[in-house]
Amino acid sequence: MYYVLSLQNKQRKSSSICPFVSEQVIDTLPAKSTGEHVYVEFRHERIAKNEMICRSQAFYQFMNQRRTLRFFSTDPVPIEVIQNCVLTAGTAPSGAHCQPWTFVIVKDKIIKTQLREVIENEERVNYDHRMNSDWIKDLGPLMGTLHVENEIVKPYIEEAPYIIIVLKQQYGLKNGKRIAHYYPMESVCIATGILLTAIHNANLVSLVSTPMGAENAIRSLCNRPDNERVLFFMPVGYPADNATVPYRNDEYLRKSIEDILYIV
Amino acid sequence: MYYVLSLQNKQRKSSSICPFVSEQVIDTLPAKSTGEHVYVEFRHERIAKNEMICRSQAFYQFMNQRRTLRFFSTDPVPIEVIQNCVLTAGTAPSGAHCQPWTFVIVKDKIIKTQLREVIENEERVNYDHRMNSDWIKDLGPLMGTLHVENEIVKPYIEEAPYIIIVLKQQYGLKNGKRIAHYYPMESVCIATGILLTAIHNANLVSLVSTPMGAENAIRSLCNRPDNERVLFFMPVGYPADNATVPYRNDEYLRKSIEDILYIV
Numbered sequence: 001m002y003y004v005l006s007l008q009n010k011q012r013k014s015s016s017i018c019p020f021v022s023e024q025v026i027d028t029l030p031a032k033s034t035g036e037h038v039y040v041e042f043r044h045e046r047i048a049k050n051e052m053i054c055r056s057q058a059f060y061q062f063m064n065q066r067r068t069l070r071f072f073s074t075d076p077v078p079i080e081v082i083q084n085c086v087l088t089a090g091t092a093p094s095g096a097h098c099q100p101w102t103f104v105i106v107k108d109k110i111i112k113t114q115l116r117e118v119i120e121n122e123e124r125v126n127y128d129h130r131m132n133s134d135w136i137k138d139l140g141p142l143m144g145t146l147h148v149e150n151e152i153v154k155p156y157i158e159e160a161p162y163i164i165i166v167l168k169q170q171y172g173l174k175n176g177k178r179i180a181h182y183y184p185m186e187s188v189c190i191a192t193g194i195l196l197t198a199i200h201n202a203n204l205v206s207l208v209s210t211p212m213g214a215e216n217a218i219r220s221l222c223n224r225p226d227n228e229r230v231l232f233f234m235p236v237g238y239p240a241d242n243a244t245v246p247y248r249n250d251e252y253l254r255k256s257i258e259d260i261l262y263i264v
Numbered sequence: 265m266y267y268v269l270s271l272q273n274k275q276r277k278s279s280s281i282c283p284f285v286s287e288q289v290i291d292t293l294p295a296k297s298t299g300e301h302v303y304v305e306f307r308h309e310r311i312a313k314n315e316m317i318c319r320s321q322a323f324y325q326f327m328n329q330r331r332t333l334r335f336f337s338t339d340p341v342p343i344e345v346i347q348n349c350v351l352t353a354g355t356a357p358s359g360a361h362c363q364p365w366t367f368v369i370v371k372d373k374i375i376k377t378q379l380r381e382v383i384e385n386e387e388r389v390n391y392d393h394r395m396n397s398d399w400i401k402d403l404g405p406l407m408g409t410l411h412v413e414n415e416i417v418k419p420y421i422e423e424a425p426y427i428i429i430v431l432k433q434q435y436g437l438k439n440g441k442r443i444a445h446y447y448p449m450e451s452v453c454i455a456t457g458i459l460l461t462a463i464h465n466a467n468l469v470s471l472v473s474t475p476m477g478a479e480n481a482i483r484s485l486c487n488r489p490d491n492e493r494v495l496f497f498m499p500v501g502y503p504a505d506n507a508t509v510p511y512r513n514d515e516y517l518r519k520s521i522e523d524i525l526y527i528v
Contacts, residue, residue, distance in 0.1 A: 039508035205306075
């Protein structure tokens with residue numbers, strides 16, 4: 001990715017941002033037609049094999065720096081950054097290209113306070129009734145100072161400048177008519193992986209949380225229709241000055257390539 | 265991301281790859297302890313707000329170039345690139361940090377031929393019995409010349425130098441003991457979104473497909489245990505010289521920001 005160069009070299013035009021993927025990908029004249037469907041040539045410029053290796057390794061090192069944060073600064077962040085990250089998530093592939101996702105950016109302080117109340121109350125119920133002791137034990141090390149002696153507090157919901165709510169559209173609505181969505185769960189989660197990458201690329205931190213039990217209340221607070229389901233609740237912003245993350249000892253290290261990759 | 269600079273400036277050490285995320289994130293001495301759990305300070309260097317905006321916009325433009333491909337070149341690709349992309353996927357967050365994913369890279373020609381046979385046969389059944397007419401109609405425009413006059417062929421399964429099989433671990437196994445996994449579907453799909461980003465960053469193309477009906481046969485061909493489920497089947501490589509992609513007319517364009525993003 002050459003865009004850092006382009007930032008430092010303003011006279012370059014934006015097409016120099018990704019010189020190895022032809023701008024022609026964004027559509028030129030139709031190249032081929034099959035029945036009623038029209039296709040365009042996909043133009044692609046190869047790079048040297050050693051550059052591919054370097055690029056892939058550097059991107060791994062870059063992404064391996066990402067940590068999930070639970071301590072956010074209240075400092076403001078330009079909303080354009082968050083909007084660009086959401087647009088990037090929207091480039092994800094999806095079942096039959098249905099793009100079954102909705103993203104809500106919450107910046108309103110009052111709504112954030114209401115979200116915190118709903119989520120902390122439901123989390124109390126989760127810990128007391130919905131989650132088993134193994135689950136609570138497994139989560140313990142990740143919670144830092146937020147869950148101490150049975151106390152559950154999530155101040156970051158009010159402290160982070162933005163919350164991104166990721167919703168899955170069970171079905172679509174077009175001119176009031178239902179349209180089928182295929183693999184919406186898989187599609188929206190893939191988009192969320194791209195969203196996380198974009199947030200990290202923007203030098204911000206986040207937390208992907210699943211607000212168990214609070215989904216409908218969150219959807220109502222965000223004023224979303226009932227063909228949508230809340231999947232993820234993601235505070236986004238700068239880390240707090242005193243932010244900590246779990247120490248990665250043998251138990252919490254990321255798995256090694258031998259543990260996750262097999263070649264046949 | 266400065267790693268392109270670092271590629272062009274070999275004497276820089278790899279820590280110069282992401283100057284804005286401190287290497288200290290990869291763990292220094294414990295900073296804080298809560299009961300039995302140990303935490304480290306999360307160090308983070310901010311960048312200028314206008315740089316965040318440029319970076320996020322450039323990354324969006326870069327990712328918006330990605331297209332799903334169904335026509336692959338047989339040209340070889342260094343396996344290190346694919347390994348790095350898988351390692352990058354492995355940096356994804358996951359429920360209680362269980363990392364419930366397995367990736368299999370298929371490079372063996374015979375196995376690829378067997379995979380093609382299994383998948384084409386099941387796809388025939390999908391079209392005849394498992395999918396309704398709307399679904400088949402919705403997929404039509406995406407299939408290009410592969411599904412013409414009821415003929416279903418997937419030559420790319422044999423042509424692509426690698427197939428990445430993404431598997432979800434329903435539960436983990438540690439020293440023969442079952443360990444619970446939380447939100448494995450969400451976690452593995454998020455990792456797949458990061459995998460796709462890494463493949464695009466490496467200047468390669470892919471197709472995220474869901475091999476309906478063939479999951480168990482694929483798992484057996486990859487010799488994976490039955491706590492794992494095949495989620496995605498992803499050929500990876502260079503596009504074929506004559507590769508085409510669906511023409512993005514009004515109907516197939518990516519949704520606009522107004523269609524996917526709401527701010528409250």
